[in-house]
Amino acid sequence: MSQLFTRQSSILAAVSFLSLMVIAGSVNAQSLQVKQWAASCSACHGTDGYSEGGMASLAGQTKAELIQKMNEYKSGKRVASIMHQLSKGYTDEQIEQISAYFASLPVEKAAPKKTK
Numbered sequence: 033m034s035q036l037f038t039r040q041s042s043i044l045a046a047v048s049f050l051s052l053m054v055i056a057g058s059v060n061a062q063s064l065q066v067k068q069w070a071a072s073c074s075a076c077h078g079t080d081g082y083s084e085g086g087m088a089s090l091a092g093q094t095k096a097e098l099i100q101k102m103n104e105y106k107s108g109k110r111v112a113s114i115m116h117q118l119s120k121g122y123t124d125e126q127i128e129q130i131s132a133y134f135a136s137l138p139v140e141k142a143a144p145k146k147t148k
């Protein structure tokens with residue numbers, strides 16, 4: 033009886049470990065997807081949303097700010113030359129995830145590591 037119990041719990045442990053790996057895998061795939069969406073903003077707003085000047089940086093703005101601005105572009109409340117069209121290409125969920133991504137980045141770009 034106790035042997036059976038041990039075997040069952042090791043199977044249970046193996047199954048829970050595997051399901052954890054599956055969950056971890058889907059989280060990674062999801063964040064990769066968000067990074068790809070965010071990368072399309074980089075063309076104008078700078079790599080990772082860090083502008084080199086002349087354009088607003090997205091990195092480090094709060095999630096709420098970014099969502100609000102995107103929604104205002106979408107609705108036409110915020111006047112724009114480009115963003116009113118671009119913002120319409122994203123669902124509310126995509127905008128939320130992209131905004132969370134940029135908000136998770138520090139305001140200042142990390143200083144480049146010195147080589148050598």
Ligand code: HEC
Nearest residue numbers: 069072073075076088098101102112113114115116118130
């Ligand atoms: C083709 C260039 C271009 C791309 C690509 C682009 N933007 Fe913009 N963005 C602009 C311009 C230009 C403005 C200024 C408003 C305008 O004239 O449209 C702006 C303004 C913004 C603002 C307001 C900035 C502020 O703080 O005042 C936000 C937020 C924003 N963009 C988010 C995004 C996001 C998120 C993406 C990617 C999904 C993106 N943009 C992709 C050109 C671009």
